[in-house]
Amino acid sequence: MGYMSALDMNDQAGCTYQTMQWHLQNNHYPPTPSYMIPFALRAVKYGNKGMFDHRMRVPKETRFRGLKTCTVYQAIESLHLDAFITWQEEEY
Numbered sequence: 001m002g003y004m005s006a007l008d009m010n011d012q013a014g015c016t017y018q019t020m021q022w023h024l025q026n027n028h029y030p031p032t033p034s035y036m037i038p039f040a041l042r043a044v045k046y047g048n049k050g051m052f053d054h055r056m057r058v059p060k061e062t063r064f065r066g067l068k069t070c071t072v073y074q075a076i077e078s079l080h081l082d083a084f085i086t087w088q089e090e091e092y
Contacts, residue, residue: 039056039058043072055070
């Protein structure tokens, strides 16, 4: 249900602050704090460029497994952002 809702929101409105806020607040329990929205938007931006190994600094209010940084891939997985990723590996 959550993935399909996020996929539909992304198809209709794109990845905006409002769609990300809706996703993080309604598709997670407990709801993800709103200070994570800019972080999630950056993860989607890098993910759509195929930069999954790029390290990102997490918001100062939190840690990722005790660390101050995580990869884009880890951010996408932990926040369930795959519905917002449009990048596809090129076929040769």
